[in-house]
Amino acid sequence: xxxxxxxxxxxxxxxxxxxxxxxxxxxxxxxxxxxxxxxxxxxxxxxxxxxxxxxxxxxxxxxxxxxxxxxxxxxxxxxxxxxxxxxxxxxxxxxxxxxxxxxxxxxxxxxxxxxxxxxxxxxxxxxxxxxxxxxxxxxxxxxxxxxxxxxxxxxxxxxxxxxxxxxxxxxxxxxxxxxxxxxxxxxxxxxxxxxxxxxxxxxxxxxxxxxxxxxxxxxxxxxxxxxxxxxxxxxxxxxxxxxxxxxxxxxxxxxxxxxxxxxxxxxxxxxxxxxxxxxxxxxxxxxxxxxxxxxxxxxxxxxxxxxxxxxxxxxxxxxxxxxxxxxxxxxxxxxxxxxxxxxxxxxxxxxxxxxxxxxxxxxxxxxxxxxxxxxxxxxxxxxxxxxxxxxxxxxxxxxxxxxxxxxxxxxxxxxxxxxxxxxxxxxxxxxxxxxxxxxxxxxxxxxxxxxxxxxxxxxxxxxxxxxxxxxxxxxxxxxxxxxxxxxxxxxxxxxxxxxxxxxxxxxxxxxxxxxxxxxxxxxxxxxxxxxxxxxxxxxxxxxxxxxxxxxxxxxxxxxxxxxxxxxxxxxxxxxxxxxxxxxxxxxxxxxxxxxxxxxxxxxxxxxxxxxxxxxxxxxxxxxxxxxxxxxxxxxxxxxxxxxxxxxxxxxxxxxxxxxxxxxxxxxxxxxxxxxxxxxxxxxxxxxxxxxxxxxxxxxxxxxxxxxxxxxxxxxxxxxxxxxxxxxxxxxxxxxxxxxxxxxxxxxxxxxxxxxxxxxxxxxxxxxxxxxxxxxxxxxxxxxxxxxxxxxxxxxxxxxxxxxxxxxxxxxxxxxxxxxxxxxxxxxxxxxxxxxxxxxxxxxxxxx
Numbered sequence: 001x002x003x004x005x006x007x008x009x010x011x012x013x014x015x016x017x018x019x020x021x022x023x024x025x026x027x028x029x030x031x032x033x034x035x036x037x038x039x040x041x042x043x044x045x046x047x048x049x050x051x052x053x054x055x056x057x058x059x060x061x062x063x064x065x066x067x068x069x070x071x072x073x074x075x076x077x078x079x080x081x082x083x084x085x086x087x088x089x090x091x092x093x094x095x096x097x098x099x100x101x102x103x104x105x106x107x108x109x110x111x112x113x114x115x116x117x118x119x120x121x122x123x124x125x126x127x128x129x130x131x132x133x134x135x136x137x138x139x140x141x142x143x144x145x146x147x148x149x150x151x152x153x154x155x156x157x158x159x160x161x162x163x164x165x166x167x168x169x170x171x172x173x174x175x176x177x178x179x180x181x182x183x184x185x186x187x188x189x190x191x192x193x194x195x196x197x198x199x200x201x202x203x204x205x206x207x208x209x210x211x212x213x214x215x216x217x218x219x220x221x222x223x224x225x226x227x228x229x230x231x232x233x234x235x236x237x238x239x240x241x242x243x244x245x246x247x248x249x250x251x252x253x254x255x256x257x258x259x260x261x262x263x264x265x266x267x268x269x270x271x272x273x274x275x276x277x278x279x280x281x282x283x284x285x286x287x288x289x290x291x292x293x294x295x296x297x298x299x300x301x302x303x304x305x306x307x308x309x310x311x312x313x314x315x316x317x318x319x320x321x322x323x324x325x326x327x328x329x330x331x332x333x334x335x336x337x338x339x340x341x342x343x344x345x346x347x348x349x350x351x352x353x354x355x356x357x358x359x360x361x362x363x364x365x366x367x368x369x370x371x372x373x374x375x376x377x378x379x380x381x382x383x384x385x386x387x388x389x390x391x392x393x394x395x396x397x398x399x400x401x402x403x404x405x406x407x408x409x410x411x412x413x414x415x416x417x418x419x420x421x422x423x424x425x426x427x428x429x430x431x432x433x434x435x436x437x438x439x440x441x442x443x444x445x446x447x448x449x450x451x452x453x454x455x456x457x458x459x460x461x462x463x464x465x466x467x468x469x470x471x472x473x474x475x476x477x478x479x480x481x482x483x484x485x486x487x488x489x490x491x492x493x494x495x496x497x498x499x500x501x502x503x504x505x506x507x508x509x510x511x512x513x514x515x516x517x518x519x520x521x522x523x524x525x526x527x528x529x530x531x532x533x534x535x536x537x538x539x540x541x542x543x544x545x546x547x548x549x550x551x552x553x554x555x556x557x558x559x560x561x562x563x564x565x566x567x568x569x570x571x572x573x574x575x576x577x578x579x580x581x582x583x584x585x586x587x588x589x590x591x592x593x594x595x596x597x598x599x600x601x602x603x604x605x606x607x608x609x610x611x612x613x614x615x616x617x618x619x620x621x622x623x624x625x626x627x628x629x630x631x632x633x634x635x636x637x638x639x640x641x642x643x644x645x646x647x648x649x650x651x652x653x654x655x656x657x658x659x660x661x662x663x664x665x666x667x668x669x670x671x672x673x674x675x676x677x678x679x680x681x682x683x684x685x686x687x688x689x690x691x692x693x694x695x696x697x698x699x700x701x702x703x704x705x706x707x708x709x710x711x712x713x714x715x716x717x718x719x720x721x722x723x724x725x726x727x728x729x730x731x732x733x734x735x736x737x738x739x740x741x742x743x744x745x746x747x748x749x750x751x752x753x754x755x756x757x758x759x760x761x762x763x764x765x766x767x768x769x770x771x772x773x774x775x776x777x778x779x780x781x782x783x784x785x786x787x788x789x790x791x792x793x794x795x796x797x798x799x800x801x802x803x804x805x806x807x808x809x810x811x812x813x814x815x816x817x818x819x820x821x822x823x824x825x826x827x828x829x830x831x832x833x834x835x836x837x838x839x840x841x842x843x844x845x846x847x
Contacts, residue, residue: 077092394438601617615637619633635655696723793824801828
């Protein structure tokens, strides 16, 4: 017998002790065999020296009561409880793997594992809290990672079991008496654990726990936030050389932003961590289920998913409220000190963004600071050997803990781009071109080469109490070197006059003058309601996601902005864009969507006739109302108002392709491509024009170029399949169509296209099987009749095809505008019924 391990080899009850697993302050754990059931278990004993300690026994019993009430895959299971020679023991499942503490000591956890582990921990905590159990000692040493990557929460020795399950009062428990806890399966080398008036491990305590206040489940969530921070960075958010200093850090210090320690950390993960670490319990997450929901959304959005075939390109201008009276000169704090801002001067283009958001405290703070530093950035032109004639602004990284800051960081980026794009002799890439680099590890110089610009501006946004810390760096793409970099801390109270400093720097360093028309467009009136402005930014943020859920949310935000300010022209334009994009998801008949697009766009134009965005949306509505002359007039008006607005050129090119005017379409799309070389939507529009013009080889090449930029772009896979079908290359076509269907997760558009492919490939049984499936789906949800007509065309069932085309006509299906150019209709174009349908739609003869 091993004298240091006297229990080895003994049979206690029906458990044979096999080997020690570890020890801690309140327990010794052995691996044992359950001789009755033939399974491995873990036996946890109170240390012999503490067997007569009433407090130790009470903790042991508390753990037994807490663990026995829980049955969850992420909580270590308690099988039994017993006693041997007056020493109580617990019988638990035997886990193989290592503690999370050991895992963290090996370095930061990979992103995918990090998110998955956090979801499992949240799930286990949610189960415990639902039973009224507050753990009170969540730390890496008390969380186990099995060899199969399953999380197990252990050691409920400090848990407080409330009297009323599931009620609010059941969450409340007082901090107990003296005590400390360490992992029962690892050596005692964790961060500071101290006996005192509080219970738990100091480095992982919540502020209320450190203060000895009453605790509820939100205390565990703060401790969980500390664990998440360590998992992400392998560093502690609250550090100190002694217990008092750690207490001070927990109670008063803000942790370093995780992204500063780990640049590849997703901004959303950082937001989740920092929200869990809010010192005020009312400000942090209110339940583990809430954290789990945010984590699962992050996990979903981190994987390749459906990229919708939206015709729109992000890039709508962000509006500006009416100018306010001059205010006293502020000071903008930078790395090098403070600069006094002069009194009000003549208006300039730089006033646009600041006036836009001067009643929006946070937006004004952030956007104003960005533009202030950009004035210095662009001053590089004054001394560069070559003029700075092209620039891309990559999406600013959100490093803040505010749940709303994500939309604000995108709004800042888009606002800066829209403002700078008005400057003469400076080509600025659109927001849609830059958006694909969000949360992307592509280096700035590589992004610049892909966007074909001379310089790239990157930035980070960190909210710190009442301030925003903003850092930015300008990179020379050709030489991969920093041209300029700075950090700004801007006080909200001193922001409103920053437009004067911006104006001065732009006029003095860039030496640029704007025409009267440009100034009028930049300074156009939109809203004076900061809440309406924030809702508008939220709407654009959701719209840019290019998902069905995002579009539906964007409509809600745009309508909220309109309710807050019924005169807000840009909000109506945003609503029109959202409805227009929603039509492409085929969840509603086009005839039901068109009135909403038309109404919102017309109202926007009524309020502000100079909005290129609104004229573009109205043109799109008239296009699908089959008003060809009205369509072209609105597109031309939009391009005249803002030649740099990419959506107008792309949609106009699409219209010209449908009319068979391919050379004119190419000219518009070339213009869009020159300004937006990395835009997936532009690439798709170019490929579509080639497909309609029967230039199949070139269309395939363009599809492949687009997919080289983003391999999961569903519309490009779909179009590539259709082009191969038109060429009679059926194996290649079916492979692409199946890929599109897989990426879309079974969308009806892609499913119908695959059925059409099977039909042309002389696999009618597969085609009819999908056709029947779509017909059954149509009983529960809307299925485009044009999709069903296409399948019947492929099968050669002309009568059925024209029956469905008649229904498509009644629904005003969007695809009917391509009747004269889409190769899908080749096989029925000689039928008199087809000529009749073309006539009823009123499609003009190609020029």
